[in-house]
Amino acid sequence: MYVHSVLKIKAQTRQGAVTVTALETATLLEATQKLATHKIGAVVITSPDGRVAGILSERDIVRVLAQSGPDALSATVGDVMTRAVITCTADDTIKTLMAKMTRGRFRHVPVVDGQGLLTGVVSIGDVVKFHVEEIEHEASALRDYITQPH
Numbered sequence: 673m674y675v676h677s678v679l680k681i682k683a684q685t686r687q688g689a690v691t692v693t694a695l696e697t698a699t700l701l702e703a704t705q706k707l708a709t710h711k712i713g714a715v716v717i718t719s720p721d722g723r724v725a726g727i728l729s730e731r732d733i734v735r736v737l738a739q740s741g742p743d744a745l746s747a748t749v750g751d752v753m754t755r756a757v758i759t760c761t762a763d764d765t766i767k768t769l770m771a772k773m774t775r776g777r778f779r780h781v782p783v784v785d786g787q788g789l790l791t792g793v794v795s796i797g798d799v800v801k802f803h804v805e806e807i808e809h810e811a812s813a814l815r816d817y818i819t820q821p822h
């Protein structure tokens with residue numbers, strides 16, 4: 673199973689079809705509002721040419737709020753985001769993706785194309801949803817096989 677299989681399923685839902693991004697000049701408050709509006713846990717930070725410049729997750733926001741208090745919300749995303757982003761490609765396997773998430777202890781991986789341009793993002797929630805649907809599909813196929821007359 674491949675990352676593109678997950679992206680295909682995501683694209684069928686209105687919410688999953690959009691990759692939410694922000695520029696590093698945005699304020700933390702603006703980024704927080706994006707997370708809330710789209711009901712997501714991380715926003716990919718892109719440079720104006722569409723390349724991945726960083727990632728900002730709810731954990732980064734909680735950390736900076738705990739350190740600096742509510743004034744931190746007027747800081748820029750560029751001051752807080754993670755710059756060393758681990759990405760994947762649509763042709764990576766889900767196994768490779770999960771290994772990256774486990775090794776790096778993060779729950780989001782941006783997907784880039786051959787030119788390094790952002791094409792999507794896969795979260796641990798997307799992977800779990802994909803696996804559950806796959807198991808249900810297999811169970812249903814097995815049930816049909818068992819109950820049909822031979």
Ligand code: AMP
Pocket residue numbers: 713714727728729730731732753754756757758759776777778779780781782
């Ligand atoms: P998360 O578990 O995805 O909410 O993120 C936990 C921490 O890892 C935060 O500091 C994020 O900025 C960082 N992070 C999230 N995704 C990635 C990624 N793909 N590569 C590198 N760091 C990441």
